[in-house]
Structures are given as structure tokens and as C-alpha cells.
Amino acid sequence: MNEKKCPCCGASISFNATECKYCGETIAVETPQYQQAPQYQQAPQYQQAPQYQQAPQYQAQPQSTIPPYSKSKTTAGILAILLGGLGIHKFYLGRIGMGILYIVFCWTYIPAILGIIEGIIYLTSSNEKFYYKYVKR
Structure with a gap:
């Protein structure tokens, strides 16, 4: 060609x-x-990276999931021990039906015995357990 x-x-x-x-x-x-x-081109010459200080490590504080305006377990326990026969602790915790039932049967002294037992249970339970079992329903 x-x-x-x-x-x-x-x-x-x-x-x-x-x-x-x-x-x-x-x-x-x-x-x-x-x-x-x-x-x-000639390969770029890399400089050593600057050394940074490590950020401070904060330890997380355990957050309470109980609202600050919650019902007090101490108040509920004392009401249950002293006035449990009339069901006042049930009214305090917002369980109106159970409170009325305690008043109806107060003459049998069974609510008084149950009130003392419940008062001891309230006072010995943890704040979280008390809140989730008795207050938040």
C-alpha cells in the first residue's frame, strides 16, 4: 500500500x-x-499526619426512666401500712376500683392485712420496679 x-x-x-x-x-x-x-509525575511526598489528642471519654451516667413527677414509693408504702384497711394507698396510686373494693370490705380486716403486706412490698422494691409495676399501668 x-x-x-x-x-x-x-x-x-x-x-x-x-x-x-x-x-x-x-x-x-x-x-x-x-x-x-x-x-x-513524581509521586507526591506525604508528610506525617498531625497527631491529635484523643477526645475525653465520658462515662454515661445511668439515666433513670422514671419521670420526676412520679408517685413516691415511700408515700405509697406508709399509706398502705397506716391506712391500708381503707385502701387509701390504692387511691394514691390511681387504682380507684381497688380502693373502692378495699373500702367495701374494710369491716373484714382483710384489706388491713393486705395493706401491711403491700406497704412492706412497696418500701422494699426498687424505684424502677415500683414505677413499672404499680404506677405505670
Whole structure:
């Protein structure tokens, strides 16, 4: 393939010819274009990363899930021991139906015995257990 075509007359001419031998037209010589080899840059020199102080570690304080306006277990326990026969501790904890039941059966002294037992249970339970078992219903 040492030949190419003349752009003017279409005759076959030599690949290196500067003019057509048939029509005399000047032909531009194409020089092959070579791609230049990529220039590699020198790898960047990394500096040592600055040393940072470690953030202070805070220990999480156990959060109480009991709202501050909650019913007091001490108050409920004392009411149960002293006035448990009338069911006052049940009214204090918001259990109106049980309070009325204690009043109805107060003449049998059974609510008084149950009140003393419940008062001891209230006073010996933890705050969280008391809240979830008796207050939050």
C-alpha cells in the first residue's frame, strides 16, 4: 500500500508524492502523528499526619426512666401500712376500683392485712420496679 489517490483527479499516486503526475495538483504530505508518551509525575511526598489528642471519654451516667413527677414509693408504702384497711394507698396510686373494693370490705380486716403486706412490698422494691409495676399501668 504505497499508493494513495489524488484528491483532485482520483488517480493513483505514490504515497510519498508531493504533486500528482497526471493533473499537477500539489498534494500535502501527511506526516504520521505519534502520540507522545505520557509524562509521569513524581509521586507526591506525604508528610506525617498531625497527631491529635484523643477526645475525653465520658462515662454515661445511668439515666433513670422514671419521670420526676412520679408517685413516691415511700408515700405509697406508709399509706398502705397506716391506712391500708381503707385502701387509701390504692387511691394514691390511681387504682380507684381497688380502693373502692378495699373500702367495701374494710369491716373484714382483710384489706388491713393486705395493706401491711403491700406497704412492706412497696418500701422494699426498687424505684424502677415500683414505677413499672404499680404506677405505670
